[in-house]
Amino acid sequence: MNLTNSQRAEVLTQALPYIQKYYNKVVVIKYGGNAMVNETLKQQVMEDIVLLSLIGVKVVLVHGGGPEITDMLRRMGKESRFVDGLRVTDKETAEIVQMVLAGKINKSLVNYLEAKGGVAIGLSGIDGHLIEAQMKDDRLGYVGKITAVNINPITDLLEKGYIPVVSTVGCDMEGNVYNINADTAAAYIAGAMGAERLITMTDIAGILADKDDPDSLIPCIDINDAVELFRSGVISGGMIPKVECCIEAINHGVKKVIILDGRVPHAILIEMLTDEGAGTMVVEDKNNEHQRA
Ligand SMILES: Nc1ncnc2c1ncn2[C@@H]1O[C@H](COP(=O)(O)OP(=O)(O)O)[C@@H](O)[C@H]1O
Numbered sequence: 001m002n003l004t005n006s007q008r009a010e011v012l013t014q015a016l017p018y019i020q021k022y023y024n025k026v027v028v029i030k031y032g033g034n035a036m037v038n039e040t041l042k043q044q045v046m047e048d049i050v051l052l053s054l055i056g057v058k059v060v061l062v063h064g065g066g067p068e069i070t071d072m073l074r075r076m077g078k079e080s081r082f083v084d085g086l087r088v089t090d091k092e093t094a095e096i097v098q099m100v101l102a103g104k105i106n107k108s109l110v111n112y113l114e115a116k117g118g119v120a121i122g123l124s125g126i127d128g129h130l131i132e133a134q135m136k137d138d139r140l141g142y143v144g145k146i147t148a149v150n151i152n153p154i155t156d157l158l159e160k161g162y163i164p165v166v167s168t169v170g171c172d173m174e175g176n177v178y179n180i181n182a183d184t185a186a187a188y189i190a191g192a193m194g195a196e197r198l199i200t201m202t203d204i205a206g207i208l209a210d211k212d213d214p215d216s217l218i219p220c221i222d223i224n225d226a227v228e229l230f231r232s233g234v235i236s237g238g239m240i241p242k243v244e245c246c247i248e249a250i251n252h253g254v255k256k257v258i259i260l261d262g263r264v265p266h267a268i269l270i271e272m273l274t275d276e277g278a279g280t281m282v283v284e285d286k287n288n289e290h291q292r293a
């Protein structure tokens with residue numbers, strides 16, 4: 001699209017109220033493995049994050065990488081098994097999860113952000129005891145239930161202008177490593193930081209009234225709606241932990257949570273710097289919401 005110079009200036013000034021709204025505010029972005037697959041979209045996500053950081057938004061990137069873990073496990077001769085959306089994780093799998101999330105993906109995202117002109121530092125949940133965990137359920141092995149989040153390493157980095165990039169492996173005092181679902185970790189981190197927004201990126205339009213009908217997007221739900229959507233079975237599969245995490249984050253003080261369609265180019269900027277949305281917003285009480293942004 002070719003814009004004239006005055007149209008460009010117009011676009012920028014229209015973003016001004018949103019820039020003011022988010023200036024110096026914490027926004028946690030959860031970037032999941034399925035949304036990472038397309039290289040062009042990934043570059044755009046990185047550009048959006050760097051832009052937000054440069055205009056003074058305190059962006060925390062929390063990433064997953066489920067498909068890459070599955071792929072690496074397969075290469076090592078291990079098949080993956082999931083129970084209620086969580087990967088059954090024996091000791092060896094936990095090591096491979098740490099390798100893929102804290103090593104490969106975390107460093108690759110830091111590299112991408114820096115290639116776009118951002119300054120980023122990667123952390124795992126082990127660093128600075130950021131994510132403390134214990135075994136969630138014996139049957140799942142080393143899948144972590146978060147017991148504490150120590151946000152100091154994140155706030156220190158934000159204060160110095162870095163984009164913290166967090167991989168979701170947890171630790172305990174005995175030196176065990178736990179595999180933690182990235183949506184869950186993002187919700188806890190956003191809650192602990194009292195974030196203005198949690199944006200969880202996925203590869204579907206948002207919450208759909210009929211999951212097989214892409215035109216049935218529900219643009220906004222509140223906690224009461226979520227209960228009803230669970231009860232009526234509208235939400236199933238991978239959307240269950242996602243919506244549970246949205247509620248968890250809201251209950252811990254996050255103002256708004258967005259389940260964002262990561263397939264839309266520059267979805268993050270559209271969501272944050274325009275009055276359009278690209279996904280489902282989850283709020284505490286819809287009756288108190290008059291404006292999307
Ligand atoms: N009501 C619903 N609306 C949208 N997606 C739904 C719904 N119910 C179930 N789903 C499923 O949840 C999936 C999203 O969860 P998941 O694949 O785990 O996301 P991610 O990998 O991005 O974290 C969708 O692809 C869809 O198959």
Ligand SMILES: CC(=O)N[C@@H](CCC(=O)OP(=O)(O)O)C(=O)O
Pocket residue numbers: 031032033034063064065066067069085086087097143144168179180181182183
């Ligand atoms: C316990 C558990 O299931 N952990 C996840 C961690 C990665 C993740 O959550 O990645 P996505 O956001 O890409 O799904 C896993 O092993 O796949």
